[in-house]
Each structure stands twice: as structure tokens, then as C-alpha cells.
Amino acid sequence: MQLDFDFSGKHVVVFGGTTGINFGIAQAFSRQGAMVTVASRRQENVDAARAELEKSGGRVFGVCADVRDFDAVGKAFDEAAQRLGPIDVLVSGAAGNFLCEAKDMSSNGFRVVIDIDLVGTFHVLRHAYRHLRKPGASVINITAPQSFVPMRYQAHAGAAKAGVDQLTRTLALEWGADGIRMNSISPGPIDGTEGFRKLMARDEQERERATAAVPLKRIGTVDDIANLALFLGSPYAGYISGALIPCDGGGALESVKPPLEAAGAALINEARKAH
Ligand code: COA
Numbered sequence: 008m009q010l011d012f013d014f015s016g017k018h019v020v021v022f023g024g025t026t027g028i029n030f031g032i033a034q035a036f037s038r039q040g041a042m043v044t045v046a047s048r049r050q051e052n053v054d055a056a057r058a059e060l061e062k063s064g065g066r067v068f069g070v071c072a073d074v075r076d077f078d079a080v081g082k083a084f085d086e087a088a089q090r091l092g093p094i095d096v097l098v099s100g101a102a103g104n105f106l107c108e109a110k111d112m113s114s115n116g117f118r119v120v121i122d123i124d125l126v127g128t129f130h131v132l133r134h135a136y137r138h139l140r141k142p143g144a145s146v147i148n149i150t151a152p153q154s155f156v157p158m159r160y161q162a163h164a165g166a167a168k169a170g171v172d173q174l175t176r177t178l179a180l181e182w183g184a185d186g187i188r189m190n191s192i193s194p195g196p197i198d199g200t201e202g203f204r205k206l207m208a209r210d211e212q213e214r215e216r217a218t219a220a221v222p223l224k225r226i227g228t229v230d231d232i233a234n235l236a237l238f239l240g241s242p243y244a245g246y247i248s249g250a251l252i253p254c255d256g257g258g259a260l261e262s263v264k265p266p267l268e269a270a271g272a273a274l275i276n277e278a279r280k281a282h
Pocket residue numbers: 102103104105106107112113114115116117119120201202205
């Protein structure tokens with residue numbers, strides 16, 4: 008199910024937008040009439056995404072750039088603005104991740120995720136600024152629950168996404184006077200995506216555990232996230248800026264609960280013994 012918004016004549020850029028959640032967001036904006044630029048590292052992903060988006064009939068531009076390369080990101084934005092004009096909505100969601108205990112992680116393993124997720128997001132925002140429509144642009148950073156809920160084997164991604172969320176709030180302050188809104192979406196586990204497969208659903212048992220951990224008792228869909236992105240990109244969200252918005256069926260709350268419950272149970276047992 009998708010909400011009905013009109014983005015005709017608007018230019019939407021989705022960085023890291025060629026697969027998974029971010030591609031779903033690009034598709035949603037394209038279906039609502041937007042001109043869409045998608046960018047990522049691999050030419051084959053850019054070509055496939057562009058071809059798929061062209062099926063919805065809108066104008067599409069695809070460009071290859073690694074977010075770790077400051078100059079390449081700058082060139083991508085200059086080309087996108089030249090082709091499709093000032094940017095009305097920017098979605099920044101390029102990311103890399105893997106499960107690894109901090110004690111086993113190499114310096115390069117930690118750095119690669121910081122470089123893609125955090126430094127890469129800075130590169131994207133820094134270059135987008137000169138092409139963002141002022142006033143009126145909406146910027147959406149795609150983060151993750153490990154930004155505010157510590158998760159095992161996620162020291163690198165947790166640190167990176169927490170940094171991205173702080174960029175959201177800091178730049179909402181700095182760019183607010185230009186009429187630019189800036190928000191983060193923090194998706195929960197999303198079906199059919201690389202992130203979910205890699206981190207939480209390596210087999211059926213893990214998938215069932217991930218489902219049980221969500222208060223709404225279902226895994227999210229790409230449309231769940233795309234609908235929120237459409238809303239944040241639209242004038243209906245015109246007074247929302249600097250917000251970190253979970254879209255996770257309440258999952259981030261549940262992740263905090265078990266240790267608290269365990270602590271609670273321990274205290275109750277102590278009290279019983281003392282009685
Ligand atoms: N466990 C531990 N360390 C790992 C690892 C794993 N599963 N995967 C990669 N690393 C380490 C590598 O060993 C290397 O460190 P080293 O030089 O000390 O050996 C470092 O990370 C960089 O790996 P490399 O494969 O060279 O990086 P890359 O730039 O080619 O790829 C990744 C980046 C690792 C993040 C890759 O998974 C990726 O491109 N992911 C994008 C897709 C994705 O993860 N999507 C989900 C988003 S939530």
C-alpha cells in the first residue's frame with residue numbers, strides 16, 4: 008500500500024538508491040511523478056535501477072559514485088543538477104555492514120563502515136547543499152536502530168549511524184535558516200533486503216526470532232519506509248525538522264526491554280529471598 012502524494016516536477020536524489028530500501032524509496036517517488044536521480048558504487052546496479060525506474064515513465068538519471076570519494080560525489084551532484092535541476096528531496100542511505108565482535112574487528116573493518124556510512128553521508132550532504140532548493144528542500148538520512156540501542160557485533164555500524172543521526176540534528180540547526188528540513192528515518196528489520204538477510208535472517212530460526220522481537224509481530228516492508236519518506240519529502244511534513252524517526256513496529260523499544268526485565272526479575276528474586 009502506498010499513499011498518494013504529488014511530486015510532479017520535483018527532483019528527488021537517492022544516494023545509495025539502486026537496491027533494497029533506498030531503491031524502494033526511489034521507486035515510490037518516481038511513481039508519484041518525481042524526476043529521480045539514483046546513485047551508487049556499481050555501474051550494473053545503477054543501470055538496472057535506472058531501467059526499472061524508467062518503466063514508471065518518469066525522467067531518471069543514474070550516476071556511479073562511491074560515497075567515500077569526495078570529488079566523485081561532487082561531480083555526481085553537479086551532473087544531476089545540470090540534468091534535472093535543483094534538488095527538492097535528498098535521501099542519503101548508502102551503507103555497508105557485517106556482524107563482527109569488536110574484539111575481533113580489524114581497524115580497517117571498523118573504518119570501512121565509518122567511511123561509507125558516516126563520512127560518506129557527510130560527503131553527500133556537503134555537496135548536495137549547493138544544489139538543494141532554498142527554501143523548501145527536504146533531506147532524509149537513512150539510519151538504523153543501533154544508533155540509539157546498543158547491539159552486539161555492531162560497534163562499527165552503531166557508532167557510524169549515531170554519527171549520522173547527530174549530523175541530522177546539527178545540520179537541521181545550521182540549514183534551517185535556508186528553509187531546508189533534515190530528518191532521519193531509522194528502519195527496523197525490512198523484508199527482502201540485504202541488511203535483513205545479512206544481519207538478522209541468516210536462517211529461518213533467526214527470522215522467527217527477529218519477528219518475535221517486534222512488538223507489532225511482523226517484519227517491515229520497503230513500502231513502510233517509502234511511505235514515511237514520501238511524507239517527510241512532502242509539504243505535509245513542513246514543520247518537521249531535526250527528528251529521528253523510527254519506523255520499526257516498536258522494535259527499538261523491545262530491544263531495550265529484555266535487560267531491564269532481567270534486572271527487574273533479579274531484583275524481585277532478591278526481594279523474595281530477603282522476605
Ligand atoms: N567480518 C569481519 N571483518 C570484515 C567482514 C566481516 N564479515 N567483512 C569485511 N570485513 C573487513 C575486511 O576484512 C577488511 O579489513 P582488513 O583489510 O583488515 O582485512 C575491511 O572490512 C574492508 O573490507 P573490504 O571487503 O575490502 O571492503 P569493501 O569496501 O569492498 O566492502 C563492506 C565494504 C565490507 C561493508 C561490504 O560488506 C559492502 O560493500 N557492503 C554493502 C552492502 C551492505 O552491507 N548492505 C547492508 C546495508 S545495512
